Amino acid sequence: MKPYLAIFRLRFINGLQYRSAALAGMATQFAWGFMEILAFAAFYKANPAAFPMEFSHTVSYIWLQQAFLALFMVWFFEGEIFDSITTGNIAYELARPIDLYGRWFSQTAANRVAKAVLRSLPILLVAALVPAPYRLSLPPAAGQFILFLISVLLSLGVVVSFSMLIYITTVYTLSAAGGRLIAAALADFLAGAIIPLPFFPQPFRAIAEVLPFAAMQNMPLRIYSGNIAGRAALWGIGIQIFWLAVLTLFGRVMMKKALGKVVVQGG
Amino acid sequence: MIHLEGINKTFRVARRKSGFGRALQALFSREYELIHALQDVSFSISQGEMVGYIGPNGAGKSTTIKIMCGILRPDSGVCNIDGRTPWQDRIDHVRNIGVVFGQRSQLWWDVPVGDSFDLIRDIYKIDARRYKRNLEELVALLDLEEILKTPTRTLSLGQRMRCELVASLLHSPKILFLDEPTIGLDAVSKIAVRQFIKDLNSRRGTTVILTTHDMQDIEALTERILLIGKGRILMDGSLEELKKRSSWRKTITFEYLGPQPALDAGMTLREARPGRIVVYLEPEVCSAAEAIAHISRQVEVKDVSVAGISAEEMVAGLYREYDI
Numbered sequence: 001m002k003p004y005l006a007i008f009r010l011r012f013i014n015g016l017q018y019r020s021a022a023l024a025g026m027a028t029q030f031a032w033g034f035m036e037i038l039a040f041a042a043f044y045k046a047n048p049a050a051f052p053m054e055f056s057h058t059v060s061y062i063w064l065q066q067a068f069l070a071l072f073m074v075w076f077f078e079g080e081i082f083d084s085i086t087t088g089n090i091a092y093e094l095a096r097p098i099d100l101y102g103r104w105f106s107q108t109a110a111n112r113v114a115k116a117v118l119r120s121l122p123i124l125l126v127a128a129l130v131p132a133p134y135r136l137s138l139p140p141a142a143g144q145f146i147l148f149l150i151s152v153l154l155s156l157g158v159v160v161s162f163s164m165l166i167y168i169t170t171v172y173t174l175s176a177a178g179g180r181l182i183a184a185a186l187a188d189f190l191a192g193a194i195i196p197l198p199f200f201p202q203p204f205r206a207i208a209e210v211l212p213f214a215a216m217q218n219m220p221l222r223i224y225s226g227n228i229a230g231r232a233a234l235w236g237i238g239i240q241i242f243w244l245a246v247l248t249l250f251g252r253v254m255m256k257k258a259l260g261k262v263v264v265q266g267g
Numbered sequence: 268m269i270h271l272e273g274i275n276k277t278f279r280v281a282r283r284k285s286g287f288g289r290a291l292q293a294l295f296s297r298e299y300e301l302i303h304a305l306q307d308v309s310f311s312i313s314q315g316e317m318v319g320y321i322g323p324n325g326a327g328k329s330t331t332i333k334i335m336c337g338i339l340r341p342d343s344g345v346c347n348i349d350g351r352t353p354w355q356d357r358i359d360h361v362r363n364i365g366v367v368f369g370q371r372s373q374l375w376w377d378v379p380v381g382d383s384f385d386l387i388r389d390i391y392k393i394d395a396r397r398y399k400r401n402l403e404e405l406v407a408l409l410d411l412e413e414i415l416k417t418p419t420r421t422l423s424l425g426q427r428m429r430c431e432l433v434a435s436l437l438h439s440p441k442i443l444f445l446d447e448p449t450i451g452l453d454a455v456s457k458i459a460v461r462q463f464i465k466d467l468n469s470r471r472g473t474t475v476i477l478t479t480h481d482m483q484d485i486e487a488l489t490e491r492i493l494l495i496g497k498g499r500i501l502m503d504g505s506l507e508e509l510k511k512r513s514s515w516r517k518t519i520t521f522e523y524l525g526p527q528p529a530l531d532a533g534m535t536l537r538e539a540r541p542g543r544i545v546v547y548l549e550p551e552v553c554s555a556a557e558a559i560a561h562i563s564r565q566v567e568v569k570d571v572s573v574a575g576i577s578a579e580e581m582v583a584g585l586y587r588e589y590d591i
Contacts, residue, residue, distance in 0.1 A: 006389030
């Protein structure tokens with residue numbers, strides 16, 4: 001484990017040093033969160049009964065989503081990995097006594113955690129201080145909060161193992177841009193990054209909820225407010241573990257195949 | 268220690284002519300061309316040897332290095348390094364080798380060099396004492412104390428290359444692969460890097476395999492040369508043998524007054540103009556002193572210059588000879 005922790009640590013330290021990017025990100029996420037909540041508030045005013053989630057649940061969902069954007073958004077890829085494939089720097093990574101899947105996984109996770117650490121606290125603080133209906137409420141119970149934390153970690157794992165599939169595809173296609181864009185847009189939509197999954201019309205919602213993307217931000221953000229609680233929350237965590245295992249296994253098999261036909265670019 | 272036999276590697280490359288029409292056509296049907304990067308490459312290298320691997324661009328040097336590092340898998344052939352097949356036991360194999368790709372960097376761009384070294388320590392699980400000893404020794408040898416705290420992005424190419432060497436030696440590898448380690452360096456840095464590699468080879472007994480286009484690297488460092496061209500090993504021998512193979516002749520230029528002098532045995536005329544001749548010498552038949560004496564008996568010599576061909580011309584000659 002030590003080498004992977006070392007990579008995690010170095011990437012984490014590295015990610016912490018971009019302070020102005022973090023400031024800009026925080027401002028954007030705060031403004032975005034606020035606008036989104038205001039828009040939802042307008043709809044709820046028209047007819048509060050017509051919505052599948054309580055307003056306070058939706059508000060918590062949006063604030064947490066904005067605070068932990070870097071953990072959950074699929075489009076947050078690790079540029080260095082794409083570069084190492086397209087420029088051929090992957091040669092150095094393969095010349096190390098370390099498993100490349102694990103290396104990329106820790107690197108990606110570390111970058112996300114570093115970014116989230118820098119940005120989340122100020123956003124959470126502001127979200128907890130704004131006036132009542134727009135305020136981030138506390139989770140209904142301590143047990144629920146612990147389930148939320150577990151689900152956050154699993155969600156990060158599912159997102160990273162999904163990104164791994166995109167990195168590995170790049171070994172074949174070389175240009176990451178196209179697939180990356182489509183995959184990220186689709187995955188984020190289906191994970192509930194645009195609107196929470198309960199807002200999807202049936203039967204589309206039923207389909208979305210069995211896809212691996214529902215094991216991403218959808219789960220922790222709804223567990224936090226108690227929208228998914230009790231047995232349903234445990235079941236949800238079980239689904240997250242399932243998808244994490246499937247995606248990781250699939251990624252490892254793909255990686256093994258890809259490395260067999262790797263071509264190092266640029267001499 | 269290192270043994271390659273009958274290694275073949277082919278790359279499939281999509282080809283099209285330039286131009287818009289051709290690009291459109293390539294959308295529907297692609298033409299592929301097979302590039303035979305390596306054909307039947309075989310050689311053996313024993314422990315402690317320092318080998319120069321030379322050949323023109325695209326000859327297959329880097330491909331061979333990458334196969335020996337376990338990065339690429341050849342189509343066929345046997346490669347055994349220290350009892351292992353690199354691409355099968357990649358992780359165990361790379362623990363014992365160090366590699367520097369002169370055109371790439373293994374250091375993290377935005378963090379101090381020392382942090383990159385610490386990461387390498389953790390990846391190779393080097394124990395603390397050995398790491399400290401190695402780092403101190405390498406840093407002192409390459410004169411890097413002051414830049415350990417500097418981020419990689421602010422280093423000059425020469426500084427960075429010295430750091431790359433340290434990075435690939437921290438785990439005391441038995442074999443060091445250097446793929447163009449002196450590319451782009453100034454004369455001072457080149458000399459420092461060469462001296463360092465030489466020391467390393469003699470003190471630690473590290474086996475060194477070096478690809479380069481810089482013939483001074485070869486002259487300064489290696490006893491043995493492998494010449495590769497168009498994916499085949501063309502020559503395997505010492506620098507001395509190479510010199511013999513490649514018409515290691517001297518040329519003498521005379522400037523004189525009077526009619527064109529006659530030549531003696533062992534001298535061949537290369538060019539003649541009124542008042543100036545250039546002559547090739549076969550050193551076994553006729554020494555430079557004899558040649559000068561022979562010409563001065565006939566005409567009044569104003570100026571003489573003697574030149575041997577450089578290693579660079581020699582290799583260019585070899586490339587021509589083998590048509591690569």
